[in-house]
Amino acid sequence: MPLWLLGTIVVVGLAAIWLIMRVYGFDRPLVLTHDIAAEEFATDNPGLVPEDIHLAKSGQSALIHAGGSTYVLWVMGQDVATHNVARARVSEAGTGLTLRLPDFAAPSVTLTLTEDEKARWKPMIEEAA
Numbered sequence: 001m002p003l004w005l006l007g008t009i010v011v012v013g014l015a016a017i018w019l020i021m022r023v024y025g026f027d028r029p030l031v032l033t034h035d036i037a038a039e040e041f042a043t044d045n046p047g048l049v050p051e052d053i054h055l056a057k058s059g060q061s062a063l064i065h066a067g068g069s070t071y072v073l074w075v076m077g078q079d080v081a082t083h084n085v086a087r088a089r090v091s092e093a094g095t096g097l098t099l100r101l102p103d104f105a106a107p108s109v110t111l112t113l114t115e116d117e118k119a120r121w122k123p124m125i126e127e128a129a
Contacts, residue, residue, distance in 0.1 A: 030075045031059035041066070041073055044082040054121065056096075061111040063121055070128035072099060074109055081106060090125045097122060 021027045030036070038050050041064050052065040061074040064082075073082045089100040096113035113121060 026078060029060065030078050030080065032056075032062055032073070032075060032080075033059075037062040037064065037073060040080045041071065041082055044073075044080070045071070054117075054124075056111065056117055057114050058112045061113070063124060070124060072109070072111070072125070074111060081109075083109075085125050085128045088125060088128075090122055092118065092122070097125070099125065 032040075032055055034053055034055060037053050037055060041050050041053075041062075042048070045066065048066040050064045050066045054063040056062065059075075061072065064071045064073055070085045071082055072085050072088075073080050083099075083101050083103060083106060085099065085101075087102045091098050091100075093110050096111045097118055098108055098110045100108045111121075
């Protein structure tokens with residue numbers, strides 16, 4: 001196969017993938033609502049039922065109390081990650097809070113929060129840690 005033909009196939013294929021992702025909205029991050037946060041939490045933590053959910057105004061993170069523990073949930077594209085905040089170290093960042101987690105797969109995350117949310121979430125996380 002000539003190189004120019006292979007190059008054309010690759011470029012057209014990548015353009016088609018990009019177009020499909022744009023048309024169907026797969027390029028936009030998931031926005032959390034109360035129901036979506038509860039459903040995603042239940043998926044990641046079978047057997048636990050959320051008792052209290054605090055959603056960030058940005059729709060990109062949530063603080064969830066369940067089973068006597070506190071969990072943080074944050075959006076990564078169209079998926080979410082959930083971690084127990086036990087043993088997490090929290091510090092203020094310009095856009096919110098940074099959590100340093102004892103997990104080599106997700107060592108830290110910066111949550112985008114308003115000033116009011118930072119003031120409410122930081123003590124809850126520190127208390128749980």
